[in-house]
Amino acid sequence: MIELYHFAFSTCSQKVRLVLEEKGLEFVSHEVNLLTGEQHDPEYVKLNPMQVVPTLVHDGEVLIESSLIIKYLDDAFPQPPMRPADALGRYAVDHWMKRIDEVLHRAAPIVTFALGPRKGLLEQPAEVREANIEAMPDPVARATRRSVIEHGVKAPEFAGALGVFLDTLDAMESELAERAWLSGDRFGLADASLLPYVLRLEHLAMDPLLDRSVRPALADWIARVKALPSYARAVEGWVAPAVVEMMRSGGKEAWPEIEPLTRRDGS
Numbered sequence: 061m062i063e064l065y066h067f068a069f070s071t072c073s074q075k076v077r078l079v080l081e082e083k084g085l086e087f088v089s090h091e092v093n094l095l096t097g098e099q100h101d102p103e104y105v106k107l108n109p110m111q112v113v114p115t116l117v118h119d120g121e122v123l124i125e126s127s128l129i130i131k132y133l134d135d136a137f138p139q140p141p142m143r144p145a146d147a148l149g150r151y152a153v154d155h156w157m158k159r160i161d162e163v164l165h166r167a168a169p170i171v172t173f174a175l176g177p178r179k180g181l182l183e184q185p186a187e188v189r190e191a192n193i194e195a196m197p198d199p200v201a202r203a204t205r206r207s208v209i210e211h212g213v214k215a216p217e218f219a220g221a222l223g224v225f226l227d228t229l230d231a232m233e234s235e236l237a238e239r240a241w242l243s244g245d246r247f248g249l250a251d252a253s254l255l256p257y258v259l260r261l262e263h264l265a266m267d268p269l270l271d272r273s274v275r276p277a278l279a280d281w282i283a284r285v286k287a288l289p290s291y292a293r294a295v296e297g298w299v300a301p302a303v304v305e306m307m308r309s310g311g312k313e314a315w316p317e318i319e320p321l322t323r324r325d326g327s
């Protein structure tokens with residue numbers, strides 16, 4: 061039996077759900093609401109001491125770390141294979157996953173919280189908001205979260221985090237200009253790992269960055285991923301339209317301030 065502790069909008073949860081669905085694996089869902097701090101519940105912390113989602117439990121074995129979880133799933137349930145068979149192809153997938161874990165994933169909450177849930181969080185009683193921030197185990201992440209909730213796109217961390225997203229989109233564009241997928245000859249672990257971050261930009265109304273006129277190969281890849289049955293089940297089946305609307309309205313409102321930060325040609 062597979063159980064998944066996850067949150068609808070979490071990038072790392074989407075990544076794991078995409079792989080579970082692609083492999084046709086059923087799972088028992090336990091939603092952990094990150095916005096109300098359920099990741100800090102002592103019972104959950106016993107499963108995931110990092111106080112983050114996702115956590116996968118397979119036949120009683122607890123697995124954390126989304127990249128390790130999806131590799132585990134690909135090993136434990138090899139059909140369909142989601143990594144190339146050859147060493148260089150596997151290296152390329154690992155390289156994307158490392159880059160995501162070490163760079164892109166750190167930028168994601170900065171961009172997200174500066175735009176999406178910020179307004180709602182600022183309406184919460186300050187002591188509730190502060191208690192949830194204080195419960196985050198990593199002091200650097202705590203300070204950054206405070207800064208972006210307080211200052212939004214004007215937070216000193218914002219422009220650099222946006223730049224990480226732009227670098228990733230450009231790297232994807234140049235690779236996708238050569239091939240349809242980032243994981244070999246079919247949708248695989250690198251694609252499933254990147255999609256949630258690209259989707260995050262869409263959910264934050266940064267559509268101009270994903271437009272076919274700017275990044276045509278990326279736009280085609282997004283359309284290919286969205287046409288997969290696993291996408292509908294793993295993503296659309298979970299993300300509430302009202303929350304997408306809340307995220308998009310935060311992004312739209314801030315776009316005039318964001319747009320100059322996205323220009324890289326000096327214009």
Ligand SMILES: N[C@@H](CCC(=O)N[C@@H](CS)C(=O)NCC(=O)O)C(=O)O
Nearest residue numbers: 070071072094112113114125126127
């Ligand atoms: N390296 C971890 C990172 C997990 C992570 O950061 N999850 C986020 C959601 S995508 C989370 O649970 N954040 C909790 C919080 O913001 O307090 C993994 O890949 O599983």
